[in-house]
Amino acid sequence: MKPRSVNFFFENRRLSGQAGDSIAKALFDAGVKTLSYSVKYKRPRSVHCARGRCVMCHMEVDGVPGVPTCITPVEDGMRVRREDFRPFFAPLLIFAVRAISFPAGFYYRMFTKPAFLRNLFLGSLRRMAGVGRLRVDRAVTTSAADNPVSTTTLKPRYDMVVIGAGLAGMSAAYSAARGGASVLLVDEYHTPGGHSIGFHGEHEIASIRDDLVAKTWGHSSIDFRTKTTAHAFYPPHTLLLGPVGPNDGERRAASQSLGTNLPRRPESLSAMHRVEAANFIFATGAYDIIPLFDDNDTPGILGERAIRLLIERDKLIPGSRAVAYGTGPALYDLSRFLLHHNIAIAAVVDAGEPVAADDRELPNDIQRIYHSRVSRAAGREWLSSVRVTHRDAATGRGSRDTTIACDLLCIAFEGQGAYELAYQAGFKFEFSPHPIQENNVMLPSTRTLHSENGVSFFVVGELAGQRSWRDKVTAGEEAAAKTLQRLQASEKD
Amino acid sequence: MAKKILCHCEDVETEELYSALRQGYGDLETLKRYTGIGTGKCQGKCCFIQTLRLLHDMVTRTGGMEREATGPKDLMIDPDDIRVPTLRPPVLPLRIKDIVEGERGEP
Numbered sequence: 358m359k360p361r362s363v364n365f366f367f368e369n370r371r372l373s374g375q376a377g378d379s380i381a382k383a384l385f386d387a388g389v390k391t392l393s394y395s396v397k398y399k400r401p402r403s404v405h406c407a408r409g410r411c412v413m414c415h416m417e418v419d420g421v422p423g424v425p426t427c428i429t430p431v432e433d434g435m436r437v438r439r440e441d442f443r444p445f446f447a448p449l450l451i452f453a454v455r456a457i458s459f460p461a462g463f464y465y466r467m468f469t470k471p472a473f474l475r476n477l478f479l480g481s482l483r484r485m486a487g488v489g490r491l492r493v494d495r496a497v498t499t500s501a502a503d504n505p506v507s508t509t510t511l512k513p514r515y516d517m518v519v520i521g522a523g524l525a526g527m528s529a530a531y532s533a534a535r536g537g538a539s540v541l542l543v544d545e546y547h548t549p550g551g552h553s554i555g556f557h558g559e560h561e562i563a564s565i566r567d568d569l570v571a572k573t574w575g576h577s578s579i580d581f582r583t584k585t586t587a588h589a590f591y592p593p594h595t596l597l598l599g600p601v602g603p604n605d606g607e608r609r610a611a612s613q614s615l616g617t618n619l620p621r622r623p624e625s626l627s628a629m630h631r632v633e634a635a636n637f638i639f640a641t642g643a644y645d646i647i648p649l650f651d652d653n654d655t656p657g658i659l660g661e662r663a664i665r666l667l668i669e670r671d672k673l674i675p676g677s678r679a680v681a682y683g684t685g686p687a688l689y690d691l692s693r694f695l696l697h698h699n700i701a702i703a704a705v706v707d708a709g710e711p712v713a714a715d716d717r718e719l720p721n722d723i724q725r726i727y728h729s730r731v732s733r734a735a736g737r738e739w740l741s742s743v744r745v746t747h748r749d750a751a752t753g754r755g756s757r758d759t760t761i762a763c764d765l766l767c768i769a770f771e772g773q774g775a776y777e778l779a780y781q782a783g784f785k786f787e788f789s790p791h792p793i794q795e796n797n798v799m800l801p802s803t804r805t806l807h808s809e810n811g812v813s814f815f816v817v818g819e820l821a822g823q824r825s826w827r828d829k830v831t832a833g834e835e836a837a838a839k840t841l842q843r844l845q846a847s848e849k850d
Numbered sequence: 851m852a853k854k855i856l857c858h859c860e861d862v863e864t865e866e867l868y869s870a871l872r873q874g875y876g877d878l879e880t881l882k883r884y885t886g887i888g889t890g891k892c893q894g895k896c897c898f899i900q901t902l903r904l905l906h907d908m909v910t911r912t913g914g915m916e917r918e919a920t921g922p923k924d925l926m927i928d929p930d931d932i933r934v935p936t937l938r939p940p941v942l943p944l945r946i947k948d949i950v951e952g953e954r955g956e957p
Contacts, residue, residue: 396890397861398853405858410942412859412891423891423943461866461873462884545942589939597939599948629948644895649864649904651852733852773899776934777941786934788902790910797903799934 365435380426380437381414382673390656391738392416392426394441396486397459399451401738403656404675407663408546410644413656416440422489427671428546440489454485511580511598511626515541517636517840518596520587520778523551524562524826525818526640527569528833529840534578536841541632542573543585543598549574551642552662552819553826554669562826569830585626587641590781593810596637599629635847636813636840639779640833643772643819648795651733657740661691661769668698676765677701680743682731683769684709684793687824689716691769692723703763706731706745708770708793726759731766740764771796774820782806782814789822798822804832805839813843856904857897859890867901871908877931878902888935891943898935905932 361376367389374383381392381404391401392414405413409425417438418424426437441447460466468478519530522544530542548554553566573579582598589597645660647653657676659667661683667673678701681692692705696719704724705716711727719725726745733744743766747757776786776799783806786799800822806814815836818829854864862885875884878901887901888894909929 395855395861396859400853400855400861402858410892410895415891459866461862461870465884586942586944588941588944591939599944646896646899649854649856649900651854654853654855654858773896775895777937780934780937781939781941788906788932790906794903794907797906798899799902 363431363433363435365431365433365437368438374431376430376432378431379671379673380416380418380424380429380431380435382671383431384426384437385673385675391439393439394451394487395654396488397454398457399441399454400654401656402654403739404667404673405659405663406645407659407666407671408644417489420492422491427667441487450485511541511582511630511632512539513631513633515539515580515632515634516844517541517638517837518632518634519543519638519640520596521551521640521642521775521818521820522549522573522581522583523640523642523818523829524553524566524569525823525829525833526551526638527566527573528830529638529640529815529817529837530579530581530833531569531572531576532834532837533840534573534576536837538578538636538837538841538844540579541582541634542579543582543587545584545586547583548670549581549583551640552665554666565826565830582626587778588629590637590778592781592783593808594633594635594637594812596632596634596778597629598626598632600626635811636815636843637782638815638817638833638836638840639782639784639820640816640818641775641778641820643774643798645768646770646773646795646798647768648731648770650731651744652736653734655734655736655740656738657736657764658734658766658768660772661687661767662772664691664765664767665694668694674698674700676740676763678703678763679765679767680704680706680731680745680761680763681767681769682706682708682743684796685712685769687769689719691767692719695765695767696720700765703761704745708795732758734766735760740766771798771822771824772819773798774800774816774822776801776820779814779816779820783808784814784816805836813840815839856900857885857887857890857894859892859897860886862887862897864904867904871927876905876927878905878933878935882935893937893941894935902932902934 362373363376364373372387390403393402395402402413404427405411407427409428414427415423416426417440419436422440468474516538517533517540519526519542522542530540534540549570550566553562574581586599588599645662679695680703684707702723706729707727708730729745729747731743732746735742742760742762745759785802787802789800791797801816804816804821817832817836823829856862856864866885870885875881882888887897905927909927
C-alpha cells in the first residue's frame with residue numbers, strides 16, 4: 358500500500374512527506390538536517406537519541422515548543438519551525454555567539470548589580486537561548502480535539518508492574534502472567550521491543566522479540582500499555598503513570614503508529630494515574646553515551662541504539678559512509694548491522710584489544726584500528742571527517758593521528774541504564790570502573806530489593822548491565838519466578 | 851573553536867567543568883548548580899555519567915589521553931562524592947495540562 362502523502366510547513370517552506378513518518382524523517386527527506394541550534398553556542402544539532410529523550414531534535418510544532426520531532430509523526434498542515442531566537446541579524450549574532458566563551462557560572466557573576474541591569478541581562482540571556490515560548494492557552498486549556506480517541510483507565514492495583522517492554526520486561530511479564538499473576542506492562546513508545554528493534558547481528562533476536570510481543574500483547578492477564586510514561590515512583594509502592602511526554606503530536610497520532618503492525622487497541626492514557634503493586638520490575642533499558650572528544654556534538658554522531666532505531670523503525674538512513682567506534686562484541690555487531698543496510702564502513706575504531714571471535718564475521722577488506730580513540734570530529738552542519746588517535750600501548754599516550762572521511766560516526770560503548778525510577782524506589786547505583794573509561798557506567802549494587810513494607814523490586818535488562826538477549830530474557834524470567842513465589846507465600850498467609 | 855560538549859542540553863563544555871573544579875566545586879551536586887550540567891530538558895541523562903567519569907579519572911589518575919592533557923591535576927576529590935545526584939520526579943518532562951487536569955480513573 359502506498360503511504361498517503363502529507364503537506365506541512367517548515368519555517369517558510371512548504372514540504373511534503375509521508376503519513377506515518379516522523380517529522381525528523383520528513384525533514385531529512387527534504388534535505389533539512391539541522392533541526393535545532395544549541396542553547397549557548399548556537400551549534401547545529403540534529404537527531405541524536407531517536408527516542409525523544411535528548412533535546413537535539415526538539416522543534417516548535419504548531420506553536421508548541423519542545424516537541425521531540427524524532428518520535429512525533431508528521432501531519433497535514435503541520436507548522437514546524439526551529440525554536441531558535443532568530444532576529445533578522447541572526448547569522449551575524451550566531452557567528453558572534455559561537456566565538457564567545459562562557460566561563461563556568463558566568464550568569465552568577467556578570468551584571469549582578471544593579472537590579473535592573475540584572476533583570477535585563479537575564480531576560481536577554483533567556484531570549485538568546487531561544488528555547489521557545491509556550492503560549493498559556495496551549496499549555497493548560499483542553500478542547501474536545503485534545504482528548505485521545507478513547508479514554509482508558511487502569512486498575513488501581515496489580516500483582517506486578519513491569520516498566521519497560523524490552524526483551525527483559527516482556528519476558529518477565531509473560532512468565533508472571535503465565536503463573537497466574539495480574540500484570541501491568543508499560544512502555545513509553547509506540548512500538549514495544551525496546552532496543553531489540555534494531556538488532557541484526559544475531560537474527561534470532563528479532564524472532565525472540567516478535568515472539569514475546571505476540572505472547573504479551575494479547576495475554577488476558579497482562580494489561581499492556583504502550584505510549585505510557587512512568588513519571589515517578591513514590592515509596593513504598595506507588596507508581597505515577599501518565600500520557601507520553603510533552604508531545605502535542607501524540608494525541609493526533611492516536612490513529613497512527615510509527616513502524617508497527619500490531620492491532621490497535623485502547624492504549625494511551627488520557628490523564629495521570631496512580632498504580633500500586635507489591636512487586637515492581639524495572640526494565641527501563643539504557644541510553645547511548647557519546648564519549649568526550651573535540652566537537653563531539655557534531656550532527657552525524659550517533660549511538661548504536663539511535664542508529665538502529667532510525668534505520669529500522671523510521672527508515673531514515675542518516676549517512677552513507679560510517680566510522681564505527683567502540684569496543685567489544687557490540688562494536689562488531691553494529692558494524693555488521695551497518696553493512697547489512699548498505700552503509701559503507703570507512704573504518705572500525707576499537708578502543709581496546711583485537712578480539713578474534715568478535716571481528717571474524719566482518720569482511721577482511723574493512724580497515725580496523727585498535728587501541729585507538731576518536732579525538733576530533735569535523736564538519737560544519739554535518740560530520741565530514743573524524744580524527745583517530747592511535748594510543749601507543751607502551752606509553753599510554755597519543756602518538757599517531759589519522760583523519761578518516763565519513764558522514765556518520767556510530768558509537769558502541771556501554772550504555773548508561775535509565776536509573777531514575779529504580780533510584781526513586783531505593784536502589785543504590787554505584788560507579789563501576791572498567792579498563793576502558795568510555796565503558797564506565799553506574800550499575801545497581803543489588804538486583805533485588807525488598808522494602809520493609811513488603812514490596813519487592815527487581816532490576817533487569819540493560820539497566821542491570823545485561824547486554825546479551827539471553828541474559829535479558831533469563832533475568833526477566835528469574836524476576837518473575839521470584840515474584841510468583843512471593844505471591845504464593847502471601848496467599849498462604 | 852573545538853569544544854568537548856559534556857552536557858548537550860545546556861551546552862556545557864568540559865573546560866567549564868574543569869574551571870569549576872579549579873574553583874573548588876568538587877562534587878556532582880555543586881557542579882550541577884554552578885555549571886548547569888544536568889539542569890536542562892533531559893535532566894542529566896547523558897552528562898551525569900560523563901561528569902562522574904571525569905571525577906573518577908581525576909581520583910584514580912587513570913584518565914585517557916585527552917583528559918590527562920587538559921584536566922587539573924592537583925585536586926582533592928572525595929571518592930565517596932562519585933555517586934548519582936538526587937533524582938527527583940518527574941523522570942521525563944510532562945505537560946502542565948496533564949498536571950492541571952489532575953487524576954482520573956480513581957475507584
